[in-house]
Amino acid sequence: MASPDKVDPIHQFAINKIVDLHIGGFDVSFTNSSLFMVVTVVLTSAFLYFATSSRAVVPSRMQSVAEMSYEFIANMLRDAAGKQGMRFFPLVFSLFMFVLVANLLGMFPYFFTVTSHIIVTFCLAMLVILTVIGYGLYKHGLHFFHLFVPSGVPGILLPLVVAIEVISFLSRPISLSVRLFANMLAGHITLKVFSGFVVSLSALGIGGMAGAVLPLGMAVALTGLEFLVSFLQAYVFAVLTCMYLNDAIHPGH
Amino acid sequence: MLFARLDGAEGPNYVARDLERTGKQPAGRGMEVAMAVNSEPDETGKTGPHGQQKADPRDDDLDRRRRNLEASLATRQPVRQEREEGASGVTGYGQAMKLSSEFIAGVGVGAGLGWMIDRFAGSSPWGLIVFLLLGFAAGVLNVMRSVGKVAEFGQGSKHGSNREPDQRR
Numbered sequence: 001m002a003s004p005d006k007v008d009p010i011h012q013f014a015i016n017k018i019v020d021l022h023i024g025g026f027d028v029s030f031t032n033s034s035l036f037m038v039v040t041v042v043l044t045s046a047f048l049y050f051a052t053s054s055r056a057v058v059p060s061r062m063q064s065v066a067e068m069s070y071e072f073i074a075n076m077l078r079d080a081a082g083k084q085g086m087r088f089f090p091l092v093f094s095l096f097m098f099v100l101v102a103n104l105l106g107m108f109p110y111f112f113t114v115t116s117h118i119i120v121t122f123c124l125a126m127l128v129i130l131t132v133i134g135y136g137l138y139k140h141g142l143h144f145f146h147l148f149v150p151s152g153v154p155g156i157l158l159p160l161v162v163a164i165e166v167i168s169f170l171s172r173p174i175s176l177s178v179r180l181f182a183n184m185l186a187g188h189i190t191l192k193v194f195s196g197f198v199v200s201l202s203a204l205g206i207g208g209m210a211g212a213v214l215p216l217g218m219a220v221a222l223t224g225l226e227f228l229v230s231f232l233q234a235y236v237f238a239v240l241t242c243m244y245l246n247d248a249i250h251p252g253h
Numbered sequence: 254m255l256f257a258r259l260d261g262a263e264g265p266n267y268v269a270r271d272l273e274r275t276g277k278q279p280a281g282r283g284m285e286v287a288m289a290v291n292s293e294p295d296e297t298g299k300t301g302p303h304g305q306q307k308a309d310p311r312d313d314d315l316d317r318r319r320r321n322l323e324a325s326l327a328t329r330q331p332v333r334q335e336r337e338e339g340a341s342g343v344t345g346y347g348q349a350m351k352l353s354s355e356f357i358a359g360v361g362v363g364a365g366l367g368w369m370i371d372r373f374a375g376s377s378p379w380g381l382i383v384f385l386l387l388g389f390a391a392g393v394l395n396v397m398r399s400v401g402k403v404a405e406f407g408q409g410s411k412h413g414s415n416r417e418p419d420q421r422r
Binding site for chain 2: 160163164165167168170171172174175178179182183236
């Protein structure tokens, strides 16, 4: 916030350089966004490493959480893409854990939300789509492009339908990234606005403080909703990744 | 002999399903029913399975219990999946976000493609016009797909049934 009485809901998304770095004319500074990405990765890896290090037959609480997350993603992937899809398990699991932990880290006050920047989510989505295209071409060759040719379409309509299908395919990374980014951005802005109401109303005196109870209650409820959204968006991202990978493994038979 | 053995394996299977339908019965009674069902083909001349049935009741009991467990797990699976879908449907907000992002992405990609084609081919307004319309169609297709009104990618009406067992593992 610029000053205590002026609430700026966008300020939380500002990127600050921590270490200024320029290599070959490119700005590769280490920013607060990079810091939180590193924190996310370190936290996830450390948690999974320590949770699974004991390898007890009867799992402890930590190990149980790690096993549950494994089972969750493994079942999701097997349901969506079949047995062959399991070779993508490391990718899907890493994406899910990264998005989930980054979303949840963003729920701490004063923490930066990595996934609220579209460039981050877009890179994740492009990683998925390039994997789909690359694996599809490697595995099926040109047969992969049958994905864009629905069967049973009259010849005259075919160019039109293929163009629409191609655009629909290209819009996948956009919708995948926009959904995650927009959810996180909108949620955090709403939270900030309602919390800002509390501050500015209570500055009006005793009557304002009584009135500030309403937005405070709203902010508490929204915090709960945001935790739900954090998990749900990570889940949706992983589910859609599985579905897209299914297209690469079995393109239209 | 092979057919007789298959028959024998089939017998308890029906019983397991029967038990599933009628509800919980003590294990002893289940065995009785299994015998009763199996004695039916005996009278028609197939004596093979019955003897085998008697030979190892403990193994058979275990088999039956495993099948029961599988059946009850299978009935539980769709319920859980439905609940998950319901959770995202209940929020409504999530659904709206999902559909609008699908639609906007379609239109956006169409417009972007048209603009790029215009830029490189110099066909100024036409690429944008045509691809914006195509993008609109793609956006509508995306939305219809994500609510499940239109078949998924690559499966036309003919291939839909082909793909079904694959997806169900």
